[in-house]
Amino acid sequence: MRKSIYIRNFYMTASIVFLSFLFLCSVYFVWSYRLIMGEKQNAMSLTAKDVVSFIKYSSMGYDVTSTDFRVALSTISHSTGFDILITDADGVVISCSDSQFICPHIGRIVPPDVLSLVSSGSGFTRNTNLGGIFGDIRYVMGLSIIRIYDNNLMGYMFLSSTSNDMVQLWRQFAGVFLMISAVVLFLTFVISFITTKKQAEPLNEMAHAARRFARGDFSVRVEDSGRIDEIGQLTEAFNSMADSLERSEKLRCDFIANVSHELKTPMTVISGFSDGILDGTIPPDNQKKYLEIISSETKRLSRLVRNMLDMSRIQSTTPEMLKSSSFDISEVIRLSLLSLGTKIDAKGLDVEAELPEEAVKARGDKDAMTQVVYNLIDNAIKFADTNSAIRLSLWKQGQRAFVSVENKGKTIPAEEMPLIFDRFHKTDRSRSENRDGIGLGLYIVKTILDNHNEDIYVTSSNGTTMFTFTLTLAAPEKSDGKPGK
Structure with missing residues (x-):
């Protein structure tokens, strides 16, 4: 027992x-x-x-x-x-x-x-x-x-x-002492029983809450009694954990719903058009058009799977697993622009790049940071107005480098700002626009920067949206080619 x-x-x-x-x-x-x-x-x-x-x-x-x-x-x-x-x-x-x-x-x-x-x-x-x-x-x-x-x-x-x-005479003294001691001992036991029971009440509440967590109910919280001792700190930590679990559960449910939605749409299109071609519903002279749609949706599925694999890999990456090295962030920006040249030309965008002439050496995982820059530029292209411009800037301040990506387009609503880095989040709730995107690009950006202990900021007003992130500058190299301390 x-x-x-x-x-x-x-x-x-x-x-x-x-x-x-x-x-x-x-x-x-x-x-x-x-x-x-x-x-x-x-x-x-x-x-x-x-x-x-x-x-x-x-x-x-x-x-x-x-x-x-x-x-x-x-x-x-x-x-x-x-x-x-x-x-x-x-x-x-x-x-x-x-x-x-x-x-x-x-x-x-x-x-x-x-x-x-x-x-x-x-x-x-x-x-x-x-x-x-x-x-x-x-x-x-x-x-x-x-x-x-x-x-x-x-x-x-x-x-x-x-x-x-x-x-x-001695017994008289001892009798008085024993009587007083018995009263004090009794009061001590009563007070001890009350105080120990009171101290255990929050623990009982936590145990009850934990059992409800195990049943999938993440709404329960332990009442905060305002204590500032270890029990109070434990209560605060427990409620904080409960908030985190509730958010994680909501994200999990949203993740399943979003993945199901993203998979369902292209698979429905592929299945419907394939059956239409096979049973002759779609005439032969129109089959090429629908085969191109099937190919497009297949590629979209491939991108979805690839992005989900990237997301899983990045989520499992710890700071200790990063391949940290010194690299030129200016070069990374230029190469990313070249890779996205076709998309830039397709929307008739002008590119304004304010990059220093000299190399800006940053420290981090070059491949991961390349993906950050690529995703931010790709995001700016998607949401930029046709025949507008995107601007990229790079500057140094103290021991850090700052990279900003700016585009002209729709202003992000204030209520959407805290959500833009969530998985599968899209400003277009109907998902009728930007079907090439699945809402993982900015989530991957935020996760990579968090692994590097770097920051990212977003501003959006009057049709101008700008993402700015930080990088830690690499130590200058010595004359022998080794990095300085």
């Missing part, structure tokens, strides 16, 4: 948050326990010193085993929260802070090893029951009681606090 991305992201985020929470809790519990123990130790240390001082000075006027002294110890114990135990120099308990009439620990003996540690001066603090004196394990601190007037050992004082008291 596949899990959605937002569920996986939520699990991942929740796991990270939960592990971080566990780590934070562990650190807090250890830190808080040490803090509480440290505070407790400091309080016990201060209290122990005060009690020892009290015993030293009180023993000069009071019997430490008396009831009054025990009452004083009990008062100190209640105010500090620590139990007090007094022993003699041999470790025998002689008094305590217990509130009972008789101290229940009197006569009990503190283990000698404990007394040794207390007497060593290194301090005694540990969890112990003092050899069974206490019924439970307590946190105990012990100090020696030195008599003031002769500096002899008078006895020992042990201050104790039940572990339960310390644990209870």
Whole structure:
């Protein structure tokens, strides 16, 4: 079973948050326990010193085993929260802070090893029951009681606090922390779930749109939420891709329709006239005329197939596949004019060529650029008015050469300008004029120039149409004949 991305992201985020929470809790519990123990130790240390001082000075006027002294110890114990135990120099308990009439620990003996540690001066603090004196394990601190007037050992004082008291205090702190942490953790999970789901919504929309693309519906788009993060960029790129796919699908449909139309017309003519000749419908004295029409349509079919093959070859050509070399663009223009001389004469056109006397060396695929120039001049001839003129110009500007082809004829409508480089596009929608053309010439020109990273511009007004394209100038050659860098 596949899990959605937002569920996986939520699990991942929740796991990270939960592990971080566990780590934070562990650190807090250890830190808080040490803090509480440290505070407790400091309080016990201060209290122990005060009690020892009290015993030293009180023993000069009071019997430490008396009831009054025990009452004083009990008062100190209640105010500090620590139990007090007094022993003699041999470790025998002689008094305590217990509130009972008789101290229940009197006569009990503190283990000698404990007394040794207390007497060593290194301090005694540990969890112990003092050899069974206490019924439970307590946190105990012990100090020696030195008599003031002769500096002899008078006895020992042990201050104790039940572990339960310390644990209870720690639990209170931990309880508050856990309660706050649980609320924060819950809110974090909720916010994480909402945000991850919200982040995944555009991806779900894209998946839905992609499935509709697979069914041939290219009209769907992902709603743009105005985000500027990676999801927003992906949404923008996806919609841009959808626009491109929709255009490509429209071009594909138009391409099929146009090819079908271009093939259908000559094939219908050829089939009809051939059948007419074979079944005798066309009399013998008219057959030559119709055979010439059949020949013309056959040649037109041949040109269509050849142009489609050229289009396919050019479309599959990448910039890396171009045979780049240095060539004279002036020579290319002159040769193209010579090749089209018959068509120029047939329409009675004058040719005005403004070409530099010196060679203009450009860099690119010479054969491809020859086809560009040929197609543009051929296009100018087709749409030029009879007995008018076509003008060709070549000039240099910076590191580029500019070639323009101009003719006098019908103005291209403004709404047609963005479409003239499309496949099979013809300004004459009825296709009754210029039957020699099939609407691929300018498309081939644009594709070749795009492969060369060159530009082409079109202007058309007041019956004058001009195509201008750019070429990158070749680096000047060195004296040894090699191109300069």
